[in-house]
Each structure stands twice: as structure tokens, then as C-alpha cells.
Amino acid sequence: MDTGETRSQKAGWIFQLEKLLPLGRVSCEPQVLAEHGTDAWLARALPEAVVFPRTVEEVSAVLRFAWERDIPVTARGAGRGYVGGCVPVRGGIVLSVAYMNRIREIDPVDGVAVVEPGVITGKLAQEARRLGYFYPPDPASLHESSIGGNIATNAGGARSLKYGVTKHYVLGLEVVLAEGTIVRVGSRTHKNKTGFDLVSLFVGSEGLLGVVTEATLRLIPHPPARAVIAAGFEAIERAAAAVENILTSGLLPSALEIADRFTVEAARHYLTDVSLPPGQAHLLVEVDGGPQAVREEGERVSQILLEAGAIAVESAWEEDSCERLWSTRRSFSRALSHQGLLKLNEDVTVPRSRLVDLFSFVSELARRWGIPIAAFGHAGDGNIHVNLMVNPNQEEEKTRAQRALDELFAQVLGWGGVLTGEHGIGLAKLSWWPQAVSEPVREIHRKIKRALDPKGMLNPGKFV
Amino acid sequence: MDTGETRSQKAGWIFQLEKLLPLGRVSCEPQVLAEHGTDAWLARALPEAVVFPRTVEEVSAVLRFAWERDIPVTARGAGRGYVGGCVPVRGGIVLSVAYMNRIREIDPVDGVAVVEPGVITGKLAQEARRLGYFYPPDPASLHESSIGGNIATNAGGARSLKYGVTKHYVLGLEVVLAEGTIVRVGSRTHKNKTGFDLVSLFVGSEGLLGVVTEATLRLIPHPPARAVIAAGFEAIERAAAAVENILTSGLLPSALEIADRFTVEAARHYLTDVSLPPGQAHLLVEVDGGPQAVREEGERVSQILLEAGAIAVESAWEEDSCERLWSTRRSFSRALSHQGLLKLNEDVTVPRSRLVDLFSFVSELARRWGIPIAAFGHAGDGNIHVNLMVNPNQEEEKTRAQRALDELFAQVLGWGGVLTGEHGIGLAKLSWWPQAVSEPVREIHRKIKRALDPKGMLNPGKFV
Numbered sequence: 047m048d049t050g051e052t053r054s055q056k057a058g059w060i061f062q063l064e065k066l067l068p069l070g071r072v073s074c075e076p077q078v079l080a081e082h083g084t085d086a087w088l089a090r091a092l093p094e095a096v097v098f099p100r101t102v103e104e105v106s107a108v109l110r111f112a113w114e115r116d117i118p119v120t121a122r123g124a125g126r127g128y129v130g131g132c133v134p135v136r137g138g139i140v141l142s143v144a145y146m147n148r149i150r151e152i153d154p155v156d157g158v159a160v161v162e163p164g165v166i167t168g169k170l171a172q173e174a175r176r177l178g179y180f181y182p183p184d185p186a187s188l189h190e191s192s193i194g195g196n197i198a199t200n201a202g203g204a205r206s207l208k209y210g211v212t213k214h215y216v217l218g219l220e221v222v223l224a225e226g227t228i229v230r231v232g233s234r235t236h237k238n239k240t241g242f243d244l245v246s247l248f249v250g251s252e253g254l255l256g257v258v259t260e261a262t263l264r265l266i267p268h269p270p271a272r273a274v275i276a277a278g279f280e281a282i283e284r285a286a287a288a289v290e291n292i293l294t295s296g297l298l299p300s301a302l303e304i305a306d307r308f309t310v311e312a313a314r315h316y317l318t319d320v321s322l323p324p325g326q327a328h329l330l331v332e333v334d335g336g337p338q339a340v341r342e343e344g345e346r347v348s349q350i351l352l353e354a355g356a357i358a359v360e361s362a363w364e365e366d367s368c369e370r371l372w373s374t375r376r377s378f379s380r381a382l383s384h385q386g387l388l389k390l391n392e393d394v395t396v397p398r399s400r401l402v403d404l405f406s407f408v409s410e411l412a413r414r415w416g417i418p419i420a421a422f423g424h425a426g427d428g429n430i431h432v433n434l435m436v437n438p439n440q441e442e443e444k445t446r447a448q449r450a451l452d453e454l455f456a457q458v459l460g461w462g463g464v465l466t467g468e469h470g471i472g473l474a475k476l477s478w479w480p481q482a483v484s485e486p487v488r489e490i491h492r493k494i495k496r497a498l499d500p501k502g503m504l505n506p507g508k509f510v
Numbered sequence: 511m512d513t514g515e516t517r518s519q520k521a522g523w524i525f526q527l528e529k530l531l532p533l534g535r536v537s538c539e540p541q542v543l544a545e546h547g548t549d550a551w552l553a554r555a556l557p558e559a560v561v562f563p564r565t566v567e568e569v570s571a572v573l574r575f576a577w578e579r580d581i582p583v584t585a586r587g588a589g590r591g592y593v594g595g596c597v598p599v600r601g602g603i604v605l606s607v608a609y610m611n612r613i614r615e616i617d618p619v620d621g622v623a624v625v626e627p628g629v630i631t632g633k634l635a636q637e638a639r640r641l642g643y644f645y646p647p648d649p650a651s652l653h654e655s656s657i658g659g660n661i662a663t664n665a666g667g668a669r670s671l672k673y674g675v676t677k678h679y680v681l682g683l684e685v686v687l688a689e690g691t692i693v694r695v696g697s698r699t700h701k702n703k704t705g706f707d708l709v710s711l712f713v714g715s716e717g718l719l720g721v722v723t724e725a726t727l728r729l730i731p732h733p734p735a736r737a738v739i740a741a742g743f744e745a746i747e748r749a750a751a752a753v754e755n756i757l758t759s760g761l762l763p764s765a766l767e768i769a770d771r772f773t774v775e776a777a778r779h780y781l782t783d784v785s786l787p788p789g790q791a792h793l794l795v796e797v798d799g800g801p802q803a804v805r806e807e808g809e810r811v812s813q814i815l816l817e818a819g820a821i822a823v824e825s826a827w828e829e830d831s832c833e834r835l836w837s838t839r840r841s842f843s844r845a846l847s848h849q850g851l852l853k854l855n856e857d858v859t860v861p862r863s864r865l866v867d868l869f870s871f872v873s874e875l876a877r878r879w880g881i882p883i884a885a886f887g888h889a890g891d892g893n894i895h896v897n898l899m900v901n902p903n904q905e906e907e908k909t910r911a912q913r914a915l916d917e918l919f920a921q922v923l924g925w926g927g928v929l930t931g932e933h934g935i936g937l938a939k940l941s942w943w944p945q946a947v948s949e950p951v952r953e954i955h956r957k958i959k960r961a962l963d964p965k966g967m968l969n970p971g972k973f974v
Contacts, residue, residue, distance in 0.1 A: 155754055155863040156892075178760060202701050211701065213710070214678055229950045235859040236891040237666050237675065237931035239714060240946055241955055241973060246677070246710030250703060270760040290619055296642060296734040296800075336761075336810070339803025346800070395699040399619040427700040428620075467701035482704055486693045491705055493961035498954065509705060 059115055060095050063139075066107055072097050082122060082140040086187075088388075089130035089473045093120070093140040100145050102220060102228055102259040109257065110226030112139055113503055120505045121253045123163060123195025126187045128391055129472025131199065131252050135507035141257060143194050152265070154179055158217060158234055159263045163194025167201075170263070180268040182209035185468065186376055197258050200250030202468035204301040204332075204375075207426030211468065213249040218262035221248055224255075224499035234262050247494070252470050253505040255498045272300065272334035273344035274368040277356035278325025282306050285327040286401040288354035289425045292331065293398075295350060297343055301332040302426035306405060308412075309378050309422040309433075316384035321374045323358035329425070330375050332368070382420050382433055390434040390447055394458045395467035398428045407457055408432055415450040417443070429467035455481065471509040479509045523579055524559045527603075530571055536561050546586060546604040550651075552852075553594035553937045557584065557604040564609055566684060566692055566723040573721065574690030576603055577967055584969045585717045587627060587659025590651045592855055593936025595663065595716045599971035605721060607658050616729070618643055622681060622698055623727045627658025631665075634727070644732040646673035649932065650840060661722050664714030666932035668765040668796075668839075671890030675932065677713040682726035685712055688719075688963035698726050711958070716934050717969040719962045736764065736798035737808035738832040741820035742789025746770050749791040750865040752818035753889045756795065757862075759814060761807055765796040766890035770869060772876075773842050773886040773897075780848035785838045787822035793889070794839050796832070846884050846897055854898040854911055858922045859931035862892045871921055872896055879914040881907070893931035919945065935973040943973045 064072045073079075073096045084090040099105045112119045118138030125132060134140050147164035154177050161170055168189040171181045184203035185191055191201065197219075202211040218232030232238060232245035248256055279285040285304055292299065305313075305328040313320055322328060329351065333343040341363070348359050362368045382389055396404050405421060412419040423430040432454060436447045455465055455478050465475050465482050480488065488510075495502070495510040528536045537543075537560045548554040563569045576583045582602030589596060598604050611628035618641050625634055632653040635645045648667035649655055655665065661683075666675040682696030696702060696709035712720055743749040749768055756763065769777075769792040777784055786792060793815065797807040805827070812823050826832045846853055860868050869885060876883040887894040896918060900911045919929055919942050929939050929946050944952065952974075959966070959974040 153861075153863070154758060156861040157757065158861070178758060200703055200707065202703075206701060210674070210678060213707065214674060223950075223954075227950050229948065229954070231951060231954075233859075233928050234861045234926045235893075235928050235931065236862070237670060237859045237888075237893045238928045239664055239666075239857075239930045239932050239934050240928050241935065241943075241951075242719075242958060243664070243677065243710045243714050244951065244954060246707045247958075250707050255706075267757055267760045267762050269762075293621065293731055294618060294642060296731045298731050298733075335799060335803055336806045338806040339799055342800045342802040393703075395697075395701045397617075397620040397622070397698045398700070399617070424701075429699075429701045462698045464697050464699050464702045464704050466703045467699065468703050470703050471705065479705075484693065486687075486691050487695060487705075487708065490687075490693070490695075490708060490962065494706060494711075494958065497957035497961040 059117065063095065063097070063111060066111055067104055071099060071104065082142060083133065085125045085127040085130055085132050087128055087130040087472070087474050089133045091133050091135045092137065093134040094137050096140045096142055098142050098145050102222065105141065105222045105257055105259050106226045106228050108139065108141055109222050109224065113225045113501065116501065116503065118503055118506045121257045123192035123198065124166065124190055126191040127195060127199060127472060128469045129474035131470050131472035131508070133473060135473065143192070146259065149173055152177055152179070156234060157236065157265050159265055161193050161261055161263065163192060163197070163258050163261065165193045167191055167193055167196055174265050175268055178268050179265040181215065181263060181265055183212045183215055186379065193261055194258055197249050197261060198251065198253050199468065199470040202429065204303055204424055206424065207302055208298050208300045213246055215264045216245055216249050216261055217264050219245055219248055219258050220260035221256040221258055224501070224504050232262065236264060252472065252508060254495060254508060254510055255504065269334035271337040271340040272332055272368055273340045274362045274371045275331045275344055275347045275351065276323055276360045276371050277329045277351040278323035278358045279327040279329065279356055280325060282327040282405045283402050284355045285329045286405065286425065288329055288351055288356065289401065291350050291354050292347060293426070295346070297333070297346060299331045299347065299426065300334045301330065303330040303375055303423065304328070304425035305378060305422035306420065308418060308420040309382065312381040312385065312420060313374060313378055316381040317374065317377050321370050323360050325357050330371060378422050382435065385435060387435040388438040390436060392432045392451065392454065393429060393467045393469045394432055394454065394463055394465060395427065395429040396458055396461050396463035400461045400463065401425060401428060403461065404430055411450050411454060415446050417447055417450055427467065476509055523581065527559065527561070527575055530575055531568055535563060535568065546606060547597065549589045549591040549594055549596050551592055551594040551936070551938050553597045555597050555599045556601065557598040558601050560604045560606055562606050562609050566686065569605065569686045569721055569723050570690045570692050572603065572605055573686050573688065577689045577965065580965065580967065582967055582970045585721045587656035587662065588630065588654055590655040591659060591663060591936060592933045593938035595934050595936035597937060599937065607656070610723065613637055616641055616643070620698060621700065621729050623729055625657050625725055625727065627656060627661070627722050627725065629657045631655055631657055631660055638729050639732055642732050643729040645679065645727060645729055647676045647679060650843065657725055658722055661713050661725060662715065662717050663932065663934040666893065668767055668888055670888065671766055672762050672764045677710055679728045680709055680713050680725055681728050683709055683712055683722050684724035685720040685722055688965070688968050696726065700728060716936065716972060718959060718972060718974055719968065733798035735801045735804040736796055736832055737804045738826045738835045739795045739808055739811045739815065740787055740824045740835050741793045741815040742787035742822040743791040743793065743820055744789055746791040746869045747866050748819045749793045750869065750889065752793060752815055752820065753865065755814050755818050756811060757890070759810065761797070761810060763795050763811065763890065764798045765794065767794040767839055767887065768792070768889035769842060769886035770884065772882060772884040773846065776845040776849065776884060777838060777842055780845040781838065781841050785834050787824050789821050794835060842886050846899065849899060851899040852902040854900060856896045856915065856918065857893060857931050857933045858896055858918065858927055858929060859891065859893040860922055860925050860927035864925045864927065865889060865892060867925065868894055875914050875918060879910050881911055881914055891931065940973055
């Protein structure tokens with residue numbers, strides 16, 4: 047995008063930036079730039095510099111510096127996003143929080159953790175658990191993605207049905223605003239009704255409104271026990287109906303995961319040590335709580351599944367066997383990737399009554415466009431990962447995939463569903479943004495963006 | 511505030527407004543104006559007209575009309591707020607949603623309810639329950655306050671420890687913006703990551719950013735059983751320590767309520783049919799879930815309470831006996847009001863580790879300022895209702911109470927707590943707003959307000 051001239055001017059600002067910060071904070075190494083130009087999706091764009099601040103003051107200094115010079119800044123957590131949300135499409139600075147990765151505090155009495163944004167989510171969950179506490183949000187990437195990235199995308203996961211998503215666990219934030227001002231919003235308390243809910247405004251804002259430098263997270267007591275029940279069905283419709291039966295029976299499982307035939311077959315074919323009951327559709331149900339409660343509810347779930355027509359039900363009551371069933375579930379994505387195809391991983395969400403419709407629509411879509419589609423995900427939330435498997439070397443197939451996505455999204459929106467349940471808009475869903483959100487609501491987004499970042503310096507080129 | 515001249519000009523607009531709407535929507539009756547000039551707090555201010563729209567189009571017409579003429583509009587739910595949040599301090603129009611009170615839909619399969627803002631919260635909870643579903647937010651006023659008011663204040667209640675507050679159950683909103691534009695934000699799905707979290711921005715915005723005309727709420731399966739365990743302690747410190755023991759044991763009760771000696775004594779003195787174990791401090795714990803789980807957890811709670819030094823423990827395992835214990839708890843506020851004193855009901859929230867400190871501070875405050883103070887509330891959230899009991903006829907005593915509140919709030923903020931956990935700022939806490947929120951964060955509030963309501967027409971005279 048830049049001419050050679052502006053680029054050599056910019057070399058000047060990089061030199062200045064290096065002087066502003068302690069040694070080693072700025073990199074312009076081609077490999078570092080390349081690594082920080084993409085995420086887990088397809089898009090790439092090179093930044094001109096990558097900065098690795100270690101303190102909030104350094105983040106503030108970088109933002110002020112960039113603000114004064116009209117240099118775009120794109121914040122980045124662990125770079126595990128699925129929609130290109132942290133791809134620096136306008137170049138400038140990528141601000142990586144990878145080295146702001148300390149858990150500052152876990153306080154069981156207050157029921158909070160205070161963390162820097164680069165902390166890997168799974169690590170926080172582990173540390174909390176050692177103290178008997180629970181940080182429930184569990185995106186499938188939890189061992190790779192960071193709290194900062196989870197906050198930017200309001201990450202969900204399998205446990206949201208019972209426990210909610212990231213925003214339900216963020217009590218307070220330290221944020222650096224576009225021009226470098228450091229603010230604290232929210233608090234350390236479990237309830238707070240002081241003013242507007244600015245915490246929720248920053249959570250899920252995909253790096254467009256500020257850079258989070260610290261988060262105070264809510265922890266809850268860790269449930270003492272859990273059970274996982276896996277079931278195989280002859281058809282996805284039966285599995286989806288079982289979901290409804292479970293929820294109308296007064297049970298609130300901590301997870302309710304569904305997978306279609308394509309997914310299950312890929313798992314059987316590509317994974318070793320796979321733990322899957324027979325059948326063309328797969329349901330995995332987790333219940334947690336006290337030991338007797340788990341026994342009671344787990345048996346109830348098994349019974350409901352059998353009554354709903356499961357051809358096989360497998361129950362796990364110990365940590366090891368639970369993890370074995372989960373491990374298969376968590377490997378679905380990997381199994382699909384083994385096929386050597388490009389996996390376009392969408393995360394549409396529909397009102398729960400449309401689950402069966404969605405699976406039927408998807409299988410018809412696959413047939414009509416000649417593109418294999420694997421669908422699995424969080425049935426309890428209506429949040430299904432629809433994976434189009436595309437040959438990366440066939441441009442024509444990629445074009446067809448785009449048109450299939452057009453149809454998928456139009457139908458999902460038509461049902462009152464949404465494009466994205468937990469990944470965000472980023473670049474991947476940018477072209478459907480106007481279809482998904484009415485003009486007056488897009489205008490509210492623009493007004494809020496202008497209010498907080500009038501020069502549009504934070505993560506430019508995205509949905510606002 | 512108005513001169514006679516502007517007032518007679520305004521009489522003109524009221525006439526126009528009446529013509530704009532179906533017959534009977536506008537009232538200028540002195541009694542109606544008076545009734546709509548106050549809430550459950552002290553402040554009063556007369557509106558010039560009260561409008562009772564029945565549809566979103568009527569709400570939009572009123573807002574557009576007012577916007578074009580610079581007439582302030584203050585939206586009002588059931589008028590049960592505790593902070594004067596809906597008091598029309600700049601006059602103009604009070605827009606009451608009292609007649610927009612239909613439950614449009616309860617859909618167990620989708621797990622949603624669609625309601626108009628005037629629906630009384632307790633009524634929605636009852637209707638959902640009849641279908642086996644649960645709307646958990648339960649402010650003490652739930653049988654009088656409306657969903658619209660609950661949304662404006664992000665109402666909490668006793669169940670937030672396990673189930674969260676109002677915002678955790680709002681999936682989508684229809685909102686009329688200041689200038690009359692009708693928008694829909696959020697969706698009917700249980701997960702949604704499309705753009706900024708505008709739903710959470712409107713929830714808790716105390717009528718400053720828009721008027722909610724419809725809400726899509728999340729319902730969850732109703733837990734099949736519950737138990738309530740009430741305990742008496744010799745000292746509040748012991749009761750507070752028991753709270754900690756319960757939470758560190760892996761239990762997550764659906765409620766964990768605490769009350770001090772003053773409150774307990776008022777209940778014993780003024781209530782008939784009181785169900786309170788002996789002791790100077792009271793703890794009420796509710797657990798819910800499957801029948802066996804409830805039995806298991808309820809017994810565990812009793813045991814922990816006895817180990818923590820409870821002098822008496824009373825357990826209720828049936829609906830009737832549970833309700834009897836709750837009924838006493840819900841009457842604490844009424845018992846205090848029986849004394850004929852003015853009850854200044856604050857809802858400070860502290861990090862949980864400060865619970866004992868808070869109770870000690872409050873009793874010292876009462877002694878030092880010679881003002882009786884009763885403290886009780888949601889121990890699990892650190893959200894305690896501190897009630898200063900003031901003689902309404904003694905101006906000097908009222909002044910002392912204000913100074914005692916100054917000290918209370920300064921200390922709570924010093925501990926990292928907040929002025930308000932669930933009531934909001936309104937007018938009651940306006941003078942402490944600058945102390946509670948830093949200037950840059952207040953500036954963000956102003957910027958957002960200007961972005962959505964540049965003329966400041968919605969609920970003017972409040973915290974932004």
C-alpha cells in the first residue's frame with residue numbers, strides 16, 4: 047500500500063520508537079513481521095514493526111507515539127483467532143502482549159484472578175483449579191490462546207450453556223485508550239452498577255476501542271466432580287431431538303456437544319486412540335457438581351439419551367475417562383485438518399429450535415455446491431461450527447465455497463441466527479457485516495468508535 | 511426551573527403531543543404528574559406530562575416529537591428504583607412503559623422469553639416456571655418492579671452469586687434512540703459475537719442512552735429442587751467466616767444472605783410469623799439442583815455452618831418451608847421501615863475479603879454518628895445493604911447521615927469496593943460519582959452519551 051518513499055520515512059519513526067522503549071522491545075525482523083501478520087485464518091498483511099511491551103506504561107507510550115504520528119496500531123494476543131481479527135491490514139505497529147503474561151494474583155476469598163493479557167487461558171484455569179477455584183470459559187484453543195485475545199473476541203467454548211462466556215467473568219479491566227490514556231473500568235467486586243457497563247463494551251470489541259493491559263476475572267468454586275456421557279445416534283435429527291429432551295427435563299449440563307456424520311467419520315479415520323460410540327451422529331454431555339449430584343444427573347442423562355434413540359451410550363465417571371472422551375471431541379478439528387484441505391471454520395449460531403434445520407440445510411448445501419462440509423459444536427447454545435473443506439489449490443472451488451457461505455449466512459440470518467457466536471467478525475466475516483447488522487446499528491458502532499478513537503488508529507480496516 | 515412564560519408555551523406542545531397519539535395516552539392530571547415524579551427514594555420533581563405509549567411506534571413518535579422541540583424525556587418502568595433514577599429533574603415528559611406489559615412469547619425450545627418492558631419481573635418468572643423454565647434475576651422488588659426497570663439498573667438480587675445479574679439474561683433488545691430511531695441489538699441466540707456488545711451498553715444505562723421497548727431474555731431449565739438452610743451466630747464475624755468456608759468447600763449456593771444484629775432484632779420485634787434461628791447474626795443459604803444433589807449439598811452446608819460456630823441451624827427441604835425462611839428474609843426491609851424512621855438504603859459492594867471489615871466499620875459508624883444502621887444482604891457477592899435509620903423530622907440528623915455516608919463511601923472505595931452493586935447512581939449517589947469514577951472514565955461516559963444523545967434529552971440531570 048505504501049510507496050517506497052513513505053516507507054523510508056517510516057523507517058524514521060521506527061528508529062524513534064526504539065529509543066522510546068527499553069532495549070529489545072521493537073522488532074522489524076522479516077520473520078517476526080511475517081509471524082505477526084496473520085492468525086489461524088487465511089489473511090496476511092505485514093506490519094512495519096512489532097512491539098513487545100512489558101508494562102502498561104510502555105503500552106501507553108507506544109499508543110501515544112503512534113497517535114501523534116497517525117500510525118495504525120493492531121493489538122495481538124496469542125494470534126489464535128479464526129477470523130483474521132488481529133491481522134494488521136493497514137500496516138503500522140503490531141502491539142503484542144505476549145510478554146505481559148504474568149498471573150498477578152489469584153485470591154480465592156475475593157473470588158478473583160488478576161492477570162496480564164498475555165496469560166494463556168488454560169494456564170490460568172489450571173492455577174485457579176489448584177486452589178479449588180474455577181475459571182469456566184474454555185475455547186477449544188484454551189491451551190494456546192490468551193486471556194487478552196479471549197477478551198477481544200468474548201470467547202465462548204463448550205461450557206457456555208451453563209457457565210456463560212468470557213464477558214460473564216470479566217469484572218474489571220485496565221485499558222489503554224487510542225491516544226494513550228490509561229483507564230480502569232469495572233472493579234474487583236462481583237457486582238457493580240456504577241455508570242455504564244464499559245467493561246462489556248471493551249470485551250468483544252476486537253481491539254477497536256482500546257488495548258487491555260490487565261483483567262480482573264471472576265472465579266467460582268470448582269465443582270468437585272463431573273461425568274461425561276457420550277452417545278451415538280443413527281441420524282443427526284435424533285441427536286438434536288435428544289438435546290431438547292435433556293434441556294426440558296430440568297437438567298443444565300455443563301456441556302452439550304453435537305457432531306455430524308462427516309466429523310465422526312473423519313475422527314474414526316484420522317485419529318488414533320479415538321473414543322467414539324458407534325453411530326452417524328455424536329452427542330457428548332457433561333454434568334458437574336457434587337459427587338452424588340453428578341451420579342444422579344449422569345444416570346438421568348444416559349436414560350434420556352437411550353429413550354431418545356441412542357444406539358450406544360458410554361459414561362465416564364472418573365477424571366481420566368472423562369478426559370478421554372473430551373480428548374476425542376477436542377480432536378475433531380484436527381481430524382478434519384488431516385485431510386489436507388483448507389478448513390473454512392464458521393461459527394454460526396441459531397435459535398435452538400433450528401438445530402435440525404441447520405444440519406439439514408448444511409448437508410443440502412454440501413451436496414448442491416459439491417463441497418464437503420463437517421458440522422459440529424455447542425448444541426446447547428445453537429452454536430455450530432460449520433467447516434467447509436476446500437481444496438486450497440483450486441481457485442474455482444474457493445469461489446464456490448464463498449457462494450455456499452453466502453447462502454449459509456443468508457439462511458442463518460433468516461432464521462434469526464447470527465454469523466458468529468464466538469469468533470468475531472474480523473476480516474473473515476467482514477463482507478457479510480452489512481447484511482447481519484442494520485444501518486442504524488452500524489451507525490451506533492461508528493459513533494462509539496469515533497467517540498473513543500476519532501482518528502481510527504486502533505486495528506483499522508475492520509468492521510467499523 | 512421554568513418561568514411562567516415557557517410553561518405556557520409548553521402547554522402548547524402538550525396539546526400537539528395529544529394529537530399525535532391515540533386518545534388517552536397523555537396525562538397532565540396533577541395526581542398523575544405527582545405519582546410519576548418520584549420512585550422509592552426521596553427525590554421528587556414534577557414532569558409536565560406523562561405519556562403511556564402502547565407500541566414501539568408510539569414510543570418512537572414521542573421521542574421524535576420531544577427531540578425536535580428539545581423537551582426532556584425520562585423513561586419509567588414500575589417506579590420502584592431506590593436512587594431516584596427515573597425522577598424527571600428537568601421536567602418535560604415522563605414516558606411510562608407501564609402499559610407495554612405483555613409477555614409476547616415464552617419459547618422453551620429456544621430457551622427465550624420475549625417481553626415488553628412493563629412486564630413485572632415476578633410475573634415473567636412465574637410464567638416461565640410453569641413451563642419448567644427459570645428466569646433467575648430476583649431483585650427483592652421482583653413482584654413490583656418491571657423488566658424495563660430491571661434492565662435500566664441491571665438489577666441483581668439474592669441469586670446472583672450462582673446465576674449472575676440481569677445483564678447475563680438479556681440476549682436482545684429493541685431500543686428507541688434519543689431522536690426516535692428504532693433499533694434492534696443482540697439476537698434471539700444464546701451466543702452472539704457480531705460487533706460491539708451494545709446490549710450490555712444499554713443494560714444498566716439508567717435511561718440515559720435509549721428507551722427499551724422489547725427484551726429477548728435467556729431462560730434456563732428450572733432446577734427441580736432446592737433447600738434453604740438458616741443459621742444463627744453469636745457474632746457477625748462468625749457468620750462472615752462461614753460464608754468463606756462454604757465457598758472454599760466447592761459449593762456454589764444459589765443464595766448466601768447475611769444479616770446483622772440490628773436487622774435480626776427489628777425482624778423479631780416488628781414481624782409476626784418470623785422464622786429466625788436464635789443468635790445475633792443470621793445466615794441464609796440456598797442450594798438448588800436435582801433432588802439428591804440438593805440433599806447432599808444442603809447437609810454439607812449445615813455441617814459447615816455448625817463447624818463454623820452456628821448456635822442453631824434450621825433446614826428446609828420442601829417448597830413451603832423454604833418459602834417461609836425466605837419470607838422472613840424478604841421482610842427485613844419492611845421490619846426496618848416499621849420503626850417509622852427514614853431508611854437510607856445503600857447497596858455498597860466490597861471485595862468479599864472485606865465483609866467482616868465492612869460490618870465492623872458500619873457498627874463503628876453508627877456509634878460515632880449516633881445513627882442506627884442495619885446491614886444485611888448478599889454476602890456471596892460482597893453486596894451489603896447498609897440502611898441508615900434517620901428521623902425524617904430532624905434536619906440535623908439528616909445532615910449527620912450525609913456525613914456518615916461520606917465516610918462509608920470513602921472507606922468502601924478505599925477497599926476497592928463500589929458505591930452501588932445493583933441500585934445504580936441515579937440522584938441518590940450523584941454527589942459521590944466524581945469520587946467513585948476517575949475523570950478519564952467519566953469522560954468516556956460523556957463521549958458515549960454525546961454519541962447517542964447529543965442534545966442530552968434522555969433523563970437529563972443524572973450522572974452524565
